[in-house]
Amino acid sequence: MKIGFxxxxxxxxxxxxxxxxxxxxxxxxxxxAESMQxxxxxxxxxxxxxxxxxxxxxxxxxxxxxxxxxxEVALGPRGVIEGAAPGCVFIxxxxxxxxxxxxIAAALKARGIDMLDAPVSGGERxxxxxxxxxxxxGEAAVFERMKPLFAAVGRTQVHVGPNGAGQVTKACNQLxxxxxxxxxxxxxxxxxxxxxDFGKVxxxxxxxxxxxxxxxxxxxxxxTRDFSAGVQSRLHHKDMGIVxxxxxxxxxxxxxxxxxxxxxxxxxAQGGGTLDTSALLTVLEGSGAA
Numbered sequence: 001m002k003i004g005f006x007x008x009x010x011x012x013x014x015x016x017x018x019x020x021x022x023x024x025x026x027x028x029x030x031x032x033a034e035s036m037q038x039x040x041x042x043x044x045x046x047x048x049x050x051x052x053x054x055x056x057x058x059x060x061x062x063x064x065x066x067x068x069x070x071x072e073v074a075l076g077p078r079g080v081i082e083g084a085a086p087g088c089v090f091i092x093x094x095x096x097x098x099x100x101x102x103x104i105a106a107a108l109k110a111r112g113i114d115m116l117d118a119p120v121s122g123g124e125r126x127x128x129x130x131x132x133x134x135x136x137x138g139e140a141a142v143f144e145r146m147k148p149l150f151a152a153v154g155r156t157q158v159h160v161g162p163n164g165a166g167q168v169t170k171a172c173n174q175l176x177x178x179x180x181x182x183x184x185x186x187x188x189x190x191x192x193x194x195x196x197d198f199g200k201v202x203x204x205x206x207x208x209x210x211x212x213x214x215x216x217x218x219x220x221x222x223x224t225r226d227f228s229a230g231v232q233s234r235l236h237h238k239d240m241g242i243v244x245x246x247x248x249x250x251x252x253x254x255x256x257x258x259x260x261x262x263x264x265x266x267x268x269a270q271g272g273g274t275l276d277t278s279a280l281l282t283v284l285e286g287s288g289a290a
Contacts, residue, residue: 001025001149004053004060005044006073006080007094008035011120012063014127015093015153017042019061022152029053050074051083059149060084063093063120066238067100074104074115086112089142091149093134095119095235097242098164098171099249101137105163114142117163119170120154121177123231131155135173137166171246174239175257178277180214181236182260185281188222199223221278233280234273237264 001024005016008030020026020042027045028036029052036046047053050073054060060080062073070092074080080090090108092101092115105115116138126132132154136143143159150157160169187205191198202219205211221227240261247254266283267273 001058002056003027003149004029004047004050004057004080005039005062006030006050006053006060007063008039009063010124011093011127013038014124015061015063015120015132016044018127018130018153019149020044022148024149024152027053027057049078049083050076050080051078054080054083054088054090055085057084057088059089059091059146061091061093061149065094065235067094067096070094070096071100071104075107081108081111081113084108084111084113088113089146090115091146092117093120095170095174095239095242096167097245098137098167101167102164105138114139115163116142116146117166118150119166121170121173122154127153134158135160135166135169137161137163137168167242168246171239171243174236175243175254177214178236178240178260178264179256180212181218181277182263182280184215184219184222185278185284188219188281189284218276218278221276222281227272227275227279227282229274229276231277232274233264233267233277236277237261237268237273240264 003024004027006029016026016028016039027047028039029047029050030036040046064070090113101117108115116136118134118136120132120134122132130153134150134154134157136159140159160166188198191201202223243257244261263280263283267280272279
């Protein structure tokens with residue numbers, strides 16, 4: 001396929017490279033021109049704007065930070081909507097509020113452009129290895145047409161429902177993940193206060209019913225006190241804000257999510273936004289993250 005790719009951070013850069021390896025013709029755009037160079041070196045073509053990136057494409061993939069960012073890329077001046085032809089598919093891999101995804105999909109649909117909200121889980125390692133889990137909202141027929149693109153970047157692709165359903169699924173994923181990270185931090189704090197080596201505690205738990213990817217990855221960073229970013233905590237803070245925003249809109253009581261978000265708020269206030277989310281341990285210790 002001929003595809004555009006917008007957003008070339010750690011995730012987007014790896015995903016676009018995998019699309020190239022799969023044999024697709026890839027045109028790229030990023031706010032910082034220098035971010036495009038590694039992909040250009042691999043055979044991608046540059047573009048001058050999201051509209052330019054979308055011109056003549058079968059699909060345009062996007063992975064940026066916030067709902068406002070996606071809206072600007074898709075609908076803003078020189079946005080995808082100004083360059084894409086009817087029949088093009090806008091695939092958004094970002095993590096944004098479901099309501100924003102639905103609004104963007106409706107605006108694009110009015111111009112004959114389909115949208116799939118297709119957030120991913122698996123982190124930078126999953127993006128590099130093309131083993132991401134992809135959760136997709138949108139029309140089933142459009143999802144089927146785009147499967148070759150999903151197969152190039154992910155191990156699993158699940159069509160969940162109409163537009164917005166992919167983002168609801170990602171919110172549920174992040175809710176559980178962040179709760180698990182906080183639980184690992186509290187376990188690490190309990191072990192330390194009891195003068196027991198959390199590294200050994202974690203090793204034992206990884207073979208028991210508490211075993212999880214969160215305990216393996218984030219718990220491992222807690223055990224070695226390596227809080228350098230694998231996933232910057234500011235991103236999980238943003239994601240939990242989406243979860244709580246949906247709770248407000250739907251009138252739901254979500255006490256665990258609220259408590260975890262408050263811990264992330266505290267980590268942000270301590271200057272830990274660019275640290276790994278495992279630095280939630282420092283909030284419990286009162287040791288400060290910065």
